[in-house]
Amino acid sequence: MPFTIPVGPYHPALEEPFKVSVRCVAETVQQVSVDVGFSFRAIELLAQRREWVPGVTLIERVCGICSNVHAMTFCRAAERIAGIEVPARAVYIRTIISELERLHSHLLWAGLAAEYMGFQTLFMEIFTLREQVMDLLETISGNRVNYGMNRIGGVNRDIADPKAAIATVQAMAKVIENDVVPTFMTSATAKARMVGVGPLSKEDAIAWGVVGPVARASGLDIDVRSDHPYLAYAELGFKMVTQPEGDVRARVVVRALELLETIRLIAEALRNLPPGPLRAFEGMPSIPPGEAIALTEAPRGEVFYYVASDGGKMPARVKIRTPSFVNIPALEAMTVGQQLGDISLIQASLDPCLSCTDR
Amino acid sequence: MEKHEDDGQRADLMARLAAIPGSAPVEDRIDGFWISAPELDVDAMAREMKTLGCRFVTMTGLAHDHGETAIIYHYVRGHETINFKTITRSGAIASLAPIVRPASWIEREINDFFKVNFIGHPNLAPLLRPAEVKEGFFREPEPGSTPPTN
Numbered sequence: 001m002p003f004t005i006p007v008g009p010y011h012p013a014l015e016e017p018f019k020v021s022v023r024c025v026a027e028t029v030q031q032v033s034v035d036v037g038f039s040f041r042a043i044e045l046l047a048q049r050r051e052w053v054p055g056v057t058l059i060e061r062v063c064g065i066c067s068n069v070h071a072m073t074f075c076r077a078a079e080r081i082a083g084i085e086v087p088a089r090a091v092y093i094r095t096i097i098s099e100l101e102r103l104h105s106h107l108l109w110a111g112l113a114a115e116y117m118g119f120q121t122l123f124m125e126i127f128t129l130r131e132q133v134m135d136l137l138e139t140i141s142g143n144r145v146n147y148g149m150n151r152i153g154g155v156n157r158d159i160a161d162p163k164a165a166i167a168t169v170q171a172m173a174k175v176i177e178n179d180v181v182p183t184f185m186t187s188a189t190a191k192a193r194m195v196g197v198g199p200l201s202k203e204d205a206i207a208w209g210v211v212g213p214v215a216r217a218s219g220l221d222i223d224v225r226s227d228h229p230y231l232a233y234a235e236l237g238f239k240m241v242t243q244p245e246g247d248v249r250a251r252v253v254v255r256a257l258e259l260l261e262t263i264r265l266i267a268e269a270l271r272n273l274p275p276g277p278l279r280a281f282e283g284m285p286s287i288p289p290g291e292a293i294a295l296t297e298a299p300r301g302e303v304f305y306y307v308a309s310d311g312g313k314m315p316a317r318v319k320i321r322t323p324s325f326v327n328i329p330a331l332e333a334m335t336v337g338q339q340l341g342d343i344s345l346i347q348a349s350l351d352p353c354l355s356c357t358d359r
Numbered sequence: 360m361e362k363h364e365d366d367g368q369r370a371d372l373m374a375r376l377a378a379i380p381g382s383a384p385v386e387d388r389i390d391g392f393w394i395s396a397p398e399l400d401v402d403a404m405a406r407e408m409k410t411l412g413c414r415f416v417t418m419t420g421l422a423h424d425h426g427e428t429a430i431i432y433h434y435v436r437g438h439e440t441i442n443f444k445t446i447t448r449s450g451a452i453a454s455l456a457p458i459v460r461p462a463s464w465i466e467r468e469i470n471d472f473f474k475v476n477f478i479g480h481p482n483l484a485p486l487l488r489p490a491e492v493k494e495g496f497f498r499e500p501e502p503g504s505t506p507p508t509n
Contacts, residue, residue, distance in 0.1 A: 209459075293390045325465075326464075
């Protein structure tokens, strides 16, 4: 006889607060429904009641993991409306911070995935690496979480010692290449736990509109860094990672291989950091009437911003669509026919962010 | 579908977008194609975008005069972004959710924020709105603010 188990909104099996109602027959999942909104803060509305500069600070609080990408995407939309050209050095610094953010986000997720598999030693190894990224971000920005690097027209801080940063990420690359990636790719424990679990076919990935590593793990070659090149990605020669299998292991492998590409991008950008100013202008920005969209690739996938200005001190409209907002509903497709005990791992493989989703 | 489209393919795409029932001339902006079409047949638009291999990104709601809401449908096709802007009719508009699965949550969100009735939505339940907050609260003025006098 079918039965329904409510998981969440606050549950040890979930990374963040959302509710998954699982309908099962014995241990087999028949149907899943997802409820969100438990962390709703109305950030879009609040941003429309802040002036442009404090708005950047507020929008950086959309997410505690990918905070930089939100502030930067908001700034890019405002810069498009105002026709502001960001100086080359600031473009490279934005690229470096974006990729450092991806590095620490992917490492956070990889560590949690290891823990979900019961692989405690790998979890500790990965979190040690992540700590090094956090230290590097703190050295550059003065902050471990909300970096405050972006401003409309450029960045607030320079990177004082690019050579030291290169040495740090290259040392990390060796550990990731020699230990982390091979473990996820070849470990019998990892394979047994992940292969064939939580499948999402390419057709379902298209139908559900998923983005980021979840889409790329189902064989979809979509990534804003190559589809709509921005910042310095075209100059740095970004290489996309895809896997065809569409299961939890494919999502792990995509993120693991992206760690290496991310480190390459960071090192390349640091080596080629152009000279010049950090911002297009000093003082407060003036945003004329207009509207613009901006797309960027956050660690979890495509971020979309629509920003409108009526020429006033505050944005007339700020619309934010985060990657988790489109990835989380696909949980329904990934879990049907799966084992109840795998729900925790499958939802984790989405790397869901409810802070982003609820805003 | 090739991600890199030449000028001829872009012109063909613009012509197809303009030919959708209720559509309008396509404006080629720095951030993609924009079509401002108050009378847009959104159901026909959604079907044509599917045929063209466009990926639905999201929708934006904006408060409009007389209780109406401007809705912008955002799509991506390869390197192109496509944005259709239309207006609700008596506070309602056809739902895309029955044919575009990822439209379901964003339509529920726009209903929460702007009180738009998406006709044909299979479950227009609150998504983010807390139970104590009324739908359409994005339309309300900031508490303590003075309404415009002109």
